Amino acid sequence: MPEYRDDTICPYSTRTGQHAPYLAKQMKAFRDGTRSDPMMSPMAKPLSDQDIENLAAYFSSL
Numbered sequence: 001m002p003e004y005r006d007d008t009i010c011p012y013s014t015r016t017g018q019h020a021p022y023l024a025k026q027m028k029a030f031r032d033g034t035r036s037d038p039m040m041s042p043m044a045k046p047l048s049d050q051d052i053e054n055l056a057a058y059f060s061s062l
Contacts, residue, residue, distance in 0.1 A: 017060075017062065018059065018060060019060055020053075020056040020057050020059075020060040021056070023055070023056035023059055023060060024052050024053055024056040027040075027044050027047065027052045027055065027056065028044075028049075028052055030043075030044035030045075031044040031045055031047055031052070
């Protein structure tokens with residue numbers, strides 16, 4: 001039987017289980033405009049580097 005990750009934040013989430021440095025890099029790209037998404041870009045725009053590091057640590061721990 002395959003294992004399934006329990007994504008309680010969002011059933012379609014791909015953030016959980018990723019490594020923190022990868023998550024931080026992607027969030028910074030959304031914030032800085034080098035990566036674009038209609039939902040993520042506006043949410044990432046006001047985040048500080050410390051906010052991003054904290055979020056990346058949290059999501060990687062799920």
